[in-house]
Amino acid sequence: MSRAFILLLDSFGLGATPDAAKYGDAGANTFGHIASTVAKSGKTLTLPTMERLGLGAAAHLASGEWATGFEQRDGFTGAYGAARERSTGKDTQSGHWEIAGVPVEFDWGYFPRTTPSFPQDLTDKLKAISGVPGFLGDCHASGTDIINKHGDEHVATGKLIIYTSGDSVMQIAAHEASFGLERLYDVCEMAFKLVEPYNIGRVIARPFTGSNxxxxxxxxxxxxxxxxxxxxxxxxxxxxxxxxxxxxxxxDIFATQGISRVVKGVDNMALFDALLKTADEVGDKSLTFVNFVDFDQAYGHRRNTEGYADALREMDARLPEFMAKLKPGDLVVITADHGCDPTWHGSDHTREHIPMIFFGPGVAPRALGISESFSDIGQTLAHHLGVAPLANGVNVL
Known part of the structure; x- marks a missing residue:
């Protein structure tokens, strides 16, 4: 039996890439800076399961530095390395697509870091066709912050909260009860058609609940x-x-293309529970791809270093549960799609190496070095599953 699992820790970068200066990210290091910041507070970031697999050594390959508190130098149980992105930018879609063998060879459109961020013509058209009374925000922002800032006015007036980020994205937030979930989806579908001329990758519906x-x-x-x-x-x-x-x-990231079954979860641990259940269900030649989004949206973008560290500890503590379900022929990779250094300026992603840590019953532990494309991950999994080779990437195992 051959099965494959991609465990993507959204935004878990291992240090700036050689071209990071072009993005304003020279010196960014999501993992390294979390470890050093936690150490300065008198604690230690211990991730024993991932460290045994080779996380610390992979980060050393990427950044040239050993993360604070990570002392293991040999005896690793996984095949570990790091990868650099061939795609331009540091977007969610670009990272995921390149892992799956399709680097983004074009430039996405982005909305400027101004207020307002969105073109007047775009918001005028969206207001006209959707019938909403207006918009709040209209800037680069962290989603949780802008919802709390404008939530009361949104509920009172029906104006939609709109914002963007360093991704090629328009995000639209609305209260599920006062505005309506299906109505929000309808507006986002309208917006998705309107942003096409701007070469924008995604429109995201961001429903919320609560009051006051x-x-x-x-x-x-x-x-x-x-x-x-x-x-x-x-x-x-x-x-x-x-x-x-x-x-x-x-x-959503792949626009349902190539997906057989969709499983949702409210947070990292709900998704981990779903991963365990899926591991019991899937059969030969299956691919299970999970994105643990809390690292990015709840901690990276919010520049919450301690929260990010706690989420890593929580993930590491549960990995043995998943490992116990692996069968002969299974291949797993722990990776990411970009960085989002919580100690960095602003609230956007950071251009970093990503981990490339393979493990499973038949994986021989070794150092894999640094790949020049995320697509090496996808090509390795394609080879393992015996499917047609991808157009990009090489098999690193």
Whole structure:
């Protein structure tokens, strides 16, 4: 039996890439800075399961430095390395698509770091066709912050909260009860058609609940996304008769292309529970792809270093549960899609190496070095599953 699992820790970068200065990210290091910041507070970031697999050594390959508190130098149980992005930018879609064998060879459109961020013509057209009374925010922002800032006025007036980030994205937030979830989805579909001339990758519906300045985003997020421009690993697996299970926002990122089954979860641990259940269900030649989004949206963008550290500890503590479900022929990779250094300026992603840590019953522990494309991950999994090779990447195992 051959099964494959991608465990993507959204935004878990291992240090700036050689071209990071072009993005204003020279010196960024999500993992390294979390470890050193936690140490300065008198604590230690201990991730024993991932350290044994080779996380610390992979980070050393990427940054040239050993993360504070990570002392293991040999005896690793995984095949570990790091990868640099060939795609331009540091977007969610670009990172995921490149992992799946399709680097983004074009430039996305982005909304400027101004207030307002969105062109007047765009918001005028959206207001006219949607019938909403207006918009709040209209800037680069952290989603949780802007919802709490404008939530009361939104509920009172019906004006939508709109914002963007360093991604090629327009995000639209609304209260599930006062505005309505289906109505929010309808507006986002309208917006997705309107942003096409701007070459924007996604429009994200960001529903929330709560009252009186205390609001919480729900799991009913939905991304309206441009599909990958070429067949990905997901398509290759599905076309070969294998099941492709997308956990979390994977289906949205790939615009449902190549997905057999969608599983949602409200947070990292709900998704981990779903991963355990999926591992019991999927069969030969299956691909399970899970995005643990809290690292990015709840901690990276919010520049919450301690929260990010706690989430890493929580993930590491539960990994043995998943490992116990692995069968002969299973191959797992722990990776990321970009960085989001919580100690960095602003609230956007950072251009960093990503981890490339393979493990499973038949994986021989060794150092893999640094790959020049995220697509080496997808090509390795395609080879393992015996499906058609991808157009990009090399098998590193």
């Amino acid at each position: 300045g205390s609001y919480t985003r729900t799991s009913n997020r939905h991304d309206y996304a441009v599909p990958p421009p070429a067949p990905t690993l997901l398509d290759h697996v599905k076309n070969a008769g294998g099941e492709v299970v997308g956990l979390g926002k994977i289906s």
